[in-house]
Amino acid sequence: MAIQWYPGHMHKAQKEIAEVMPQMDLIIEVLDARIPYSSSNPMITKLRGDKPVIKVLNKRDLADPLLTARWVDYLEQETGVRALPLTTQQPSEIKTIIELCRKLVPHRDQAGKNIRAMIMGIPNVGKSTTINILADRIIAKTGNEPAVTKAQQRINLQNGVVLTDTPGMLWPKVENENSGYRLAVTGAVKDTAMESDDVGMYAADYLLLAYPEQLKQRYQLSELPETGWDLLEMIGRKRGCLRSGGKVEMNKAADLLLHEVRAGTLGKITMETPDMVIDEEALIAKRLAEKAAKDAQRKAKFKGRR
Ligand SMILES: Nc1nc2c(ncn2[C@@H]2O[C@H](COP(=O)(O)OP(=O)(O)OP(=O)(O)O)[C@@H](O)[C@H]2O)c(=O)[nH]1
Secondary structure, three states, X not given: OOOOOXXXXXXXXXXXXXXXXXXXXXXXXXXXXXXXXXXXXXXXXXXXXXXXXXXXXXXXXXXXXXXXXXXXHHHHHHOOOEEEEOOOXXXXXXXXXXXXXXXXXXXXXXXXXXXXXXXXXXXXXXXXXXXHHHHOOOOOOOOOOOOOOOOOOEEEOOOXXXXXXXXXXXXXXXXXXXXXXXXXXXXXXXXXXXXXXXXXXXXXXXXXXXXXHHHHHHHOOOOOOOOHHHHHHHHHHHOOOEOOOOOEOHHHHHHHHHHHHHHOOOOOOOXXXXXXXXXXXXXXXXXXXXXXXXXXXXXXXXXXXX
């Protein structure tokens, strides 16, 4: 299923969330542990104000444990939020969210009042599976096609917590082009306007840098090439993705690599690190500042001419 992020949809979702937000005591944001930055929604920080937030790094079973630990440190130390690496494959882990909700909003708990939590997440991060585990029953439809969750729901967890499912569909970090690639690599966004060879090449370039040993082992390569393109070609040859003349079908090789990353057969892989995203954010800020300066110059020139 294709997901497109239209400004109109985004605006509507933002408005609906802003309306419900004052009645909430805390926010649970479900992220994908393989892309904690790219799977987060850019407006949540602004909308939640100073309400406590729990960032669930879900699908930790697929993510690199060392990097997950680094993300937890980063999120807790640099941004002051609680981060819980979890997997819905271990329901008992998911249940720890409830205890943390109680800890973070002690005044409601001590007064014997329900804690009102809003659960948010971009499509396909595992929000519905999480809700079903927390509620001990099937409430939300799950599936590997993004955008299964639709209507807003309020769920009494019967343990002092009332969960509100986010109205509307939450969008990820769309303003960062690299995030678009990483969302596509992990299968978080199945959209896309992107060609699978481009996405495969992004994955291949990154994997060469970050997980060379896993590549060698999985594809039985004694040496690794310099570029992602060459890597895809090697994988294509090894796995028989060939045209009749013996040339490698690059899009097939790309699909194969992406399938392995998504299924976890290449090992536990995280597609972004805190350092990486800090650099990217700095670059985006620089570009935006340059654009603003140019726009201002253009405006000044235009005014001068009139
Ligand atoms: N490996 C792994 N897969 C998971 C985990 N949690 C969810 N999934 C899978 O991810 C897919 C999406 O899960 P959902 O719970 O439907 O995701 P969602 O965020 O509710 O998605 P929408 O309904 O599109 O909003 C399903 O195929 C789940 O089985 C996890 O912790 N580990």
